[in-house]
Amino acid sequence: MKFLADAMLGKLAEWLRILGYDTVSASDLSILDDDYLLDIAEDEGRILLTKDRGLHERARKEGVESVLVDGEDVEHQLAFLVREGYVELDDVPSLERCPRCNGVLKPVSKSEVRGLVPMGVYMSQDEFWACSNCGQIYWKGSHWKRMKEFVERVRAIIST
Ligand SMILES: [Zn+2]
Structure with a gap:
């Protein structure tokens, strides 16, 4: 499971990396353009994580897998992803991915x-x-x- 977190979910991206998930963050890449964001998700086979309903619906229309993330804080956002079956919590923290840059x-x-x-x-x-x-x-x-x-x-x- 590989993810691309939108600019509003930078903190969630950091935690997904701590859990060992390959996660690119739009805010780290300074991506402000939705077209570019969707291109990266599609080219790299990443699931888009977003809180923007408009972007979520556009992604789906364009065939990009997208999750409209529920939860006001990062704990609830992560709990949501676990409940929805995208993320598992065992083996924590994994020490597989750099929380800062997603490097191995x-x-x-x-x-x-x-x-x-x-x-x-x-x-x-x-x-x-x-x-x-x-x-x-x-x-x-x-x-x-x-x-x-x-x-x-x-x-x-x-x-x-
Ligand atoms: Zn690093």
Whole structure:
């Protein structure tokens, strides 16, 4: 499942990447033109995620798979996608995709990140991942805990 999130859903795009889904965000690409957006969805076989009913209906008319995303905040939007069967919540966070740029993450050895991460992090962590696109380095730090808490909130919404 590959996604293209419209400019209003940049935060959702980031979370889909955290969950391991290949997700392009219109706001990252500075795409403001709907024709171009629909072209990318079609050419790359991406499902368009949008909150714009007009764009959603146009996409469908042009044969582009599109989801009119329900939910005011990112937790509810993600819960909606899980309920609709587009996204699964297991295996979280996946450390497969860079939340910033959608690049593929690769495990890197501790020695490779020496000097590239804060010393406290270097001393306390043994596992690191690097983005093959932008070079950002990731580890299971405090943000890791926040991600898990976020997923718990989404699960709570789904179960109500
Ligand atoms: Zn990146």
